[in-house]
Amino acid sequence: MAIPTANLERERLLKLAEEYRQKGYEVFFHPNLEDLPDFLKTYRPDMIVRRGEENVVIQVKSRSSLNSSSNQYLSNLAQAVERHPGWRFELVMTNPEDTTYSLKAEGSLQEHEIESQLQVAKQLITQHPKLALLSSWSLVEATLRLLAQKEELSLERFDPRYLINQLVSEGVISKSEYQLLMNLLPLRNSIAHGFKTTELTQNSVYELIELTEQLLRTLHTGDEAD
Structure with missing residues (x-):
């Protein structure tokens, strides 16, 4: 019901x-x-x-x-x-119903797709920073899901706040990475739902993209030793 x-x-x-x-x-x-x-x-x-x-x-x-x-x-x-x-x-x-996803869902972006779309997001920053932020945020969420899958974490849902909190509590992301994401989440929400904001800067988008690239690299941490 x-x-x-x-x-x-x-x-x-x-x-x-x-x-x-x-x-x-x-x-x-x-x-x-x-x-x-x-x-x-x-x-x-x-x-x-x-x-x-x-x-x-x-x-x-x-x-x-x-x-x-x-x-x-x-x-x-x-x-x-x-x-x-x-x-x-x-x-x-x-x-x-909008925020519950399967980690193995075919529709979720994979690593090579994230890397490719990050390049597109970079091109949007100067002229369209809001679009760049929304695009980058979707890519960092996809990356966080890949990290959760790699660590075999048991997650109840995938709304961004819950996902970020679980990953930092499990030590998958650092406190500084957590803080950056939580600082940008309200900004992303405002833009995504059509509210005006004066807080967005190009530097904020660059930081989010750099974080996403850094998290993508951590997907391979330890691979060399296997």
């Missing part, structure tokens, strides 16, 4: 809240009006998390719950948040 969309969104939000608490954030789950800064008084974000000078406004949505009205609301909320230093907006999509 299908799980109602609202339940899926709430479950994802609860998991996010626990993840942020474990990282030392103060979590405001469905914050009250008094917990909101003045520029957010007209909104009702799902969650706000705070740590030091960092403030994150989080909204969890399923694709099936998106429509023209909700898209406009999310766009206005994202723009309101982006205008304030120290604040960022994170839209988290939850849709298990």
